[in-house]
Amino acid sequence: MSWVLQNLDVIIGYTGSHLLQALPPILIAFALSLPMAKLANARGWLRTGVTTTSGLLYAIPSLPLFVLLPGIVGTGVRSPLNIAVALSLYGLALMVPAASDAFRSVDRIVLSSATAQGYAPGARFLRVELPLAGPVLLAGVRVVAVSTISLVTVGGVLGVPSLGMLFVDGFRRGILAEIAAGVVFTAVLALLTDALLVLLGRALMPWSRTTAGRRS
Amino acid sequence: MTGNPFLEALAWLADPVHWSGPSGIPLRTLEHLGYTVLGVLVAALIAVPLGLLVGHTGVGKGVAVTAAGAARALPTLGLVTLFALLLGIGLTAPLLAFVVLAVPSLLAGAYAAVESADPSTVDAARAQGMTEWQILTKVEIPLGMPLIVGGFRGATVQVVATAMLAAYVGNGGLGRYIFLGLGSQDYPLMIAGSLLVIALALLLDLVLLLTQRLTAPRGALPA
8 A cells, every 4th residue: 555655656657658548449430430340231241341340359468469560550569559550459449349230229110200300311210220239339348448548558567658568567676565566446446437438328318318328 | 570570480390390399380289289179168068067157047047147247357467467476377268268258158148059959849848847957958059059160159259369479478389489589579570470360360260160050959040
């Protein structure tokens, strides 16, 4: 505990860079998954392909992916950008199947009624389909957010600053409190983000209180 | 680093020198595979019976679901370094980390498998005079087999990745190559190690995916 208090500024600094690395991939995965899932749902074979690719992508361990990407993307191994690209890929691997399920959970008859009531395709998507798919989408985003925040720490091995540095440094110097602080701060950051998403979901979708907690 | 690091990595992989001896690719791969199998099996001994029990009786359902969710927030690297510092270098520390990380997937898989059985099918079995044990072993487990194997798939993915990090705290496995490369600024060596781990992970995932397809009961809807 005294270690944490003495090094609070270091921990806060790492927490900041941790969040800066985690947030863009979560947002990118969410934004890109919507059109990709819509596209995949339009064709049966494409859907099968997307789900299979996602599954295989997710099977790739994070550290090897962090190592391979710089050679492909052209960034340095220690670049935070490299970590962000890898985490966006993992986020997509989780989010595209979730979004595909979310859109499929929307009753087709409801969509037809919306069209019959005069909704143009764009408006129908934004004001009918997206809100109805919302609860399942939220469940997907929650999984992506928690796993992304936890995965950022692996970059610490390569020297990319994040709460993961506390593990690397604590192990090297034999300070148990430092590693424990890293585990606790990462888990708390993940759970706080998750709780924030639940609150956001309640505010945006007040009708879904009973279904929003559904997790895959 | 002069040439293309990927070509250099491939050249390293193709060099017969690296395919023999105690730090050769075959032995390192076997080590990695051994850690993975051991970790998943120990975790399965704990999690699968527990998951089946929770699924069948419904007791402790909330705890199981919460545990599976909360485990996702635990940073793998943190657990590995924490256990290594507590228990010293050796197999115990990484094994403990493997088990902690593999249990949630296995638990969720086993629990969801039992729960996925249609309640009317279970009631029909009960009406035919099956004991609770028979219902579990002859109805619920066979019907939910793909979900149980799915739990194994998730757990294996986790443990292969963690076994990689175990090399960081001093053990064998394919992670050695990456950390060796990291220490000596040898990017091609890091790539070669990464390609090997990815190949092993994808191979294991494909094997379990096929098992999942094969264990699906005839006439059942695909999971």
